[in-house]
Amino acid sequence: MKQLIFLTLAVLVAFAACEGEVWEEDDHEVLIRSERGAKNQECRYAKGGWSECDPKTNQRSRTLTLKKGNQTSCEATKTMQKKCKKACRYEKGTWAECNAQGHMTRTDKLRSGSDPSCEQKREITKKCKNKPTKGQNAKGKKAARRNNRN
Incomplete structure (x- = not known):
């Protein structure tokens, strides 16, 4: 503020x-x-x-x-x-699984007491992070890439 x-x-x-x-x-x-x-x-x-x-x-x-x-x-x-700044406060939803395009979405719902002119729901989309599979750390990935180039 x-x-x-x-x-x-x-x-x-x-x-x-x-x-x-x-x-x-x-x-x-x-x-x-x-x-x-x-x-x-x-x-x-x-x-x-x-x-x-x-x-x-x-x-x-x-x-x-x-x-x-x-x-x-x-x-x-x-x-x-x-x-003016709208007082839109949202209850965050849970992230969906990654789709085929490598994105995930979540739907947030408007909290009570927010500005009535705010959208009742909003959808957030973001890129998925490629997490290493179990037992494979970042160094293992680099070594695997190096080996694939040779």
């Missing part, structure tokens, strides 16, 4: 820096310093709560309201947006 917050903050800082602004954020407010020729211009904003996720855009937003700063040079409100 901390990594997600840090990543979101880093993206916002990078985006703001592109516009000539420096953002700092803590739990209660956002501080925006302008670097566009105005010396020591600071705008402090109170953070509103995040909106519900918009299923069409997969985005949610929050409104920042000016708390402290020059009302002529600071925007009265700003809007932050970020991608």
